[in-house]
Amino acid sequence: MAFTTMVGAKIKRREDPRLITGRATYVDDVHLVGGLHAAFVRSPYAHAKIVSVDFKEAKAKPGVFAAYSAADLKAAGFEGSMPTAAELPGLQKPMHPPLALNEARFVGEAVAIVIANDPYAARDAAEAVVVTYEELPVVIDMEKAAEGGPFVHSEIGTNVAYEMPMKLGEVDEAFANADLVVKQRIVNQRVVPCPMEVRTMLANWEPGPAQLTLWASTQIPHLLRTNVAMMLGLNETKVRVIAPEVGGGFGAKLQFYAEEFLVCWAAMQLGRPVKYIETRSECFQNMTHGRDQVQYVELAAKKDGTVLGLRMKIFSNLGAYNYMLTPAIATFTPMMAPGCYKIPALESHLIGVFTNTVATDAYRGAGRPEATFLIERMMDLLAAELQMDPVDVRRKNFIAESEFPYPIVTGLTYDSGNYEASLAKVLEVSDYAGLRAKQAELRKEGRYLGIGLSTYVEVCGMGPSAAMPAPGWDSATIRVEPTGSVTVMTGVSPHGQGQETTFAQIVADDLGVPIDSINIIHGDTDKVQYGVGTFGSRGTAVGGAALKLAIRTIQEKAIKIAAHQWEANPDDLEYKDGKITVKGDPSKSLTTAEAGFIAFRGINLPAGLEPGLDATRRFEPPNFVYPFGAHICVVEVDARTGEVKIVKYVAVDDCGPIINPLIVEGQIHGGLAQGIAQALFEEAVYDESGQLTSGSFMDYAIPHAEQLLSFETDHTATPTDVNPLGIKGVGEAGTIGSTPAVVNAVMDALAPFGVKHIDMPLRPEKLWAAMQPKKNGQVHA
Amino acid sequence: MIPTKFEYAKPSSLDEAFALLAEHGPDAKLLAGGHSLIPMMKLRLAEPEMLIDLAGIPGLTGITVRDGRVSIGAMTKHATLAASEELRQHAPVLFEAANALGDPQVRNRGTIGGALANGDPGCDYAAVMLALDATFTVAGKGGTREEAASSFMVGMFETTLSPEEVLVGVSFAAAPASAYVKYAHPASGYPLVGAAVVLSMNGDAISEARVGVTGVGDHAFRAGSVEKALAGVRPSDRTALEGACAGSAAGVDVRSEPAAGAGYRSAMCDVYVSRAVLAATRG
Numbered sequence A: 001m002a003f004t005t006m007v008g009a010k011i012k013r014r015e016d017p018r019l020i021t022g023r024a025t026y027v028d029d030v031h032l033v034g035g036l037h038a039a040f041v042r043s044p045y046a047h048a049k050i051v052s053v054d055f056k057e058a059k060a061k062p063g064v065f066a067a068y069s070a071a072d073l074k075a076a077g078f079e080g081s082m083p084t085a086a087e088l089p090g091l092q093k094p095m096h097p098p099l100a101l102n103e104a105r106f107v108g109e110a111v112a113i114v115i116a117n118d119p120y121a122a123r124d125a126a127e128a129v130v131v132t133y134e135e136l137p138v139v140i141d142m143e144k145a146a147e148g149g150p151f152v153h154s155e156i157g158t159n160v161a162y163e164m165p166m167k168l169g170e171v172d173e174a175f176a177n178a179d180l181v182v183k184q185r186i187v188n189q190r191v192v193p194c195p196m197e198v199r200t201m202l203a204n205w206e207p208g209p210a211q212l213t214l215w216a217s218t219q220i221p222h223l224l225r226t227n228v229a230m231m232l233g234l235n236e237t238k239v240r241v242i243a244p245e246v247g248g249g250f251g252a253k254l255q256f257y258a259e260e261f262l263v264c265w266a267a268m269q270l271g272r273p274v275k276y277i278e279t280r281s282e283c284f285q286n287m288t289h290g291r292d293q294v295q296y297v298e299l300a301a302k303k304d305g306t307v308l309g310l311r312m313k314i315f316s317n318l319g320a321y322n323y324m325l326t327p328a329i330a331t332f333t334p335m336m337a338p339g340c341y342k343i344p345a346l347e348s349h350l351i352g353v354f355t356n357t358v359a360t361d362a363y364r365g366a367g368r369p370e371a372t373f374l375i376e377r378m379m380d381l382l383a384a385e386l387q388m389d390p391v392d393v394r395r396k397n398f399i400a401e402s403e404f405p406y407p408i409v410t411g412l413t414y415d416s417g418n419y420e421a422s423l424a425k426v427l428e429v430s431d432y433a434g435l436r437a438k439q440a441e442l443r444k445e446g447r448y449l450g451i452g453l454s455t456y457v458e459v460c461g462m463g464p465s466a467a468m469p470a471p472g473w474d475s476a477t478i479r480v481e482p483t484g485s486v487t488v489m490t491g492v493s494p495h496g497q498g499q500e501t502t503f504a505q506i507v508a509d510d511l512g513v514p515i516d517s518i519n520i521i522h523g524d525t526d527k528v529q530y531g532v533g534t535f536g537s538r539g540t541a542v543g544g545a546a547l548k549l550a551i552r553t554i555q556e557k558a559i560k561i562a563a564h565q566w567e568a569n570p571d572d573l574e575y576k577d578g579k580i581t582v583k584g585d586p587s588k589s590l591t592t593a594e595a596g597f598i599a600f601r602g603i604n605l606p607a608g609l610e611p612g613l614d615a616t617r618r619f620e621p622p623n624f625v626y627p628f629g630a631h632i633c634v635v636e637v638d639a640r641t642g643e644v645k646i647v648k649y650v651a652v653d654d655c656g657p658i659i660n661p662l663i664v665e666g667q668i669h670g671g672l673a674q675g676i677a678q679a680l681f682e683e684a685v686y687d688e689s690g691q692l693t694s695g696s697f698m699d700y701a702i703p704h705a706e707q708l709l710s711f712e713t714d715h716t717a718t719p720t721d722v723n724p725l726g727i728k729g730v731g732e733a734g735t736i737g738s739t740p741a742v743v744n745a746v747m748d749a750l751a752p753f754g755v756k757h758i759d760m761p762l763r764p765e766k767l768w769a770a771m772q773p774k775k776n777g778q779v780h781a
Numbered sequence B: 001m002i003p004t005k006f007e008y009a010k011p012s013s014l015d016e017a018f019a020l021l022a023e024h025g026p027d028a029k030l031l032a033g034g035h036s037l038i039p040m041m042k043l044r045l046a047e048p049e050m051l052i053d054l055a056g057i058p059g060l061t062g063i064t065v066r067d068g069r070v071s072i073g074a075m076t077k078h079a080t081l082a083a084s085e086e087l088r089q090h091a092p093v094l095f096e097a098a099n100a101l102g103d104p105q106v107r108n109r110g111t112i113g114g115a116l117a118n119g120d121p122g123c124d125y126a127a128v129m130l131a132l133d134a135t136f137t138v139a140g141k142g143g144t145r146e147e148a149a150s151s152f153m154v155g156m157f158e159t160t161l162s163p164e165e166v167l168v169g170v171s172f173a174a175a176p177a178s179a180y181v182k183y184a185h186p187a188s189g190y191p192l193v194g195a196a197v198v199l200s201m202n203g204d205a206i207s208e209a210r211v212g213v214t215g216v217g218d219h220a221f222r223a224g225s226v227e228k229a230l231a232g233v234r235p236s237d238r239t240a241l242e243g244a245c246a247g248s249a250a251g252v253d254v255r256s257e258p259a260a261g262a263g264y265r266s267a268m269c270d271v272y273v274s275r276a277v278l279a280a281t282r283g
């Protein structure tokens, strides 16, 4: 059989048949004998003193087993706080009890847990719990919260959780010498992650072996295990976390939720399995939200478009508590604000603020979309001010291909890039010149076409351990089984990223085994060696790199085995087309499976070589990776209604060499949908009293298929030397690149109306208002 | 879906349904497609103790066209209307509304009777029924009554149906020159503005227009002043058309929500009514 190359091939995802035929197992599909169900009593107030919790009526309901409040946790000896992994100088870390203790600080915060024999009885009983609240003053607006009271945590006497000032390069000089300074206040609105599968969990305590098992819809099974063990004071080896099929996470399942702790704790109290499947309404209120920054930006430039410096004051709305990475997310924003450009001086003041809202945390892009949006909007505003083509302003400031690795002013070092190549490609594929001509023509007819460009670079493949709040490495184990099948255990925890396919492709090529005999195992801490998980577009860039190292170890051992059979020198042997051969002599060969069997059988092994053919390796990335790309979005805005129609979208992305084009395209498509949706549709709104008014799919607009279009995607492939695969992450790139492209397009369409900037989401009403004839000299915007 | 506890019955005749309604009083609710009722039960905003499923009662489904009149059974599904060649010919306004309503799952379960009986201020069909000047047939224990669409709709989630009555069908005169256009809420898909227009033409000028609007006020309404102003207008004269459609929501307490404030919604009402008129002339 001829050797076929899997890497680079458009192979359909191996995980899809089970997913699309309903044969996959999610947490809610796991049923344990004697299983009980939890429901939560949640605060209807954004800020309130909890005067009393009365379970009398609830406990008398049929089927009810138990009900606990914070007082019961305390009585049972638990007084801990949910952890945060973020470390920042001066960070305020107010206590975050798993059940609200004394005070509730956002609408939806859990006040009590009720456990019954089915979800209906549990919900009925939760409704019968009588909680007496005393309302406290509420603070929702992050800028007001930063100024003073009312305080979310009165014991710390401030709503400012941390401040991160930076002044780098000759900023004052840059602004003093500038021909012009462009200023803009930019709101990067709060959005809700909305994975298809809500938060789901099932805990089982077996008193005999003193073993706790938690099935959870999580992106980080091992980190969750460590945290659960620490919180409950258990021997970590007696805690097992299983992430079965996970129906999307987008960063919001890179978390240790109070509910996850509470089902474990309750299962241990009751000696019975406890399951909790939240409702969609609860998911809206309680799953961490994303984004939510207010940015004051100034860009100093010369008349020819050269950028001299960037100044920013950024408020980040943290919500009511520090969750796992809450305070850390926005720190990426000033760090990545220079984007693709040589910006020599930068001043930033980042302020993390507590408010009476649910916590924000990682959401697809996590701090980098906010940076890209900031700089890409500013570049367009600069272009408009100078009456330059947005393409030219960007070209003027691009870091050149020859300059990589390129240290930017904030201290990060971009690994590799060719921004001109992706820009040139997107201009060509979209026929930019033709689009501009068409735009001019249509304007004569009173039709408003807008062309938006975004050239982005992002940081991912998280990341070097020294630069991370959690370990940054990841792991892989490869076992060649006696029959020649290959088991792979990866420390990353794919939940839609397709590594069951891409990892198998890599192994198939490198070890010459049929793809169907490769099994990729993940998401079970009792099966898989410790791994850090899937987030920050690291699955392949870090987990895949670890796999590559393990492959090399397997190959080295297999070569030693082959050399021994042939009485050859291992140095004269190599893997070629998936087989071990003598260099330059293809007549003799040994397969990995054959070497594996020899290793298993334990006969004919070189002296001193252990039996068995397996390896566990870890990859510690020396740097982040920096994927980039250029997107063009073309919109038409209906001047009578303000409705936006996207008529063309071209994305050229560069994530290095591509292992599976179908999967990369899929990641880009999903990312584009989410990024476009932030630009046009999505917005989490809390009213002044702290009620989430966009708390259902009736109000919160995630994109429908018919609101999008068929994307055109293309790529360039610039390798990195950060990892042995030469690849960069692609999970978040589409989201990061697309939002500014859409907004730039709409602003371009509205330029004839004198409109410069409108905050997202670009609801038709806002655009319509901005296009109304100017009344009393006032410009709507 | 975690509703409160309820019982379920599936009567096989209207009389049986009436008996169940009488027995359970206000604790009972009729169930048609369930696509308004069940979401409310899921949120525990509706907590009926008895669901009386109309699906087992014969004679409540189907579309018939006889002597220029179209009759539709209350339990006819949106999907059936959306696929009906007869409707496309005889009442494009309803055909288009059915196609613009919800998504395939909703259309495959939800019914025209349930949609109208529910009295949702965003019911697409409500505008259509007004423009068609439809007649509703309502059955009760004491017999059957007929009511004009215009008096059936009273307010937000409020109709003249009593809890012990069943809407059995609607009928209207065929209206080949008609159209429905909709400005959908980006999240829910319900109309921010839904405009239904039925025209009689005299050459290329409008001789008579009936205009129903939904989604704008607390219930659907006829845009009377626009109807008057449209008489004699040639839709090809855009200025005249837009002039006639101006103020379509005048006098209406226009709803305001994040997706569309009252001022914007009123302005969009004019735009969509004029678009519906144009669409109806093309038919």
Ligand SMILES: Cc1cc2nc3c(=O)[nH]c(=O)nc-3n(C[C@H](O)[C@H](O)[C@H](O)COP(=O)(O)OP(=O)(O)OC[C@H]3O[C@@H](n4cnc5c(N)ncnc54)[C@H](O)[C@@H]3O)c2cc1C
Pocket (backbone or CB within 6 Å): B029, B030, B031, B032, B033, B034, B035, B036, B037, B038, B039, B054, B074, B075, B100, B101, B102, B103, B106, B109, B110, B111, B112, B113, B114, B115, B116, B117, B118, B120, B122, B123, B124, B125, B161, B165, B166, B167, B168, B188, B189, B190, B191
């Ligand atoms: C996701 C989603 C999107 C939707 N989008 C739209 C949209 O864009 N436009 C739109 O107009 N609608 C929309 N709907 C509502 C849809 O049209 C429903 O099908 C309809 O409103 C209710 O019809 P049903 O047959 O499902 O009634 P049910 O939900 O079963 O009943 C609704 C109410 O009417 C009563 N009832 C039902 N039938 C009768 C009868 N024959 N006589 C007396 N009372 C009766 C019931 O007791 C109940 O109170 C949407 C619904 C969903 C879930």
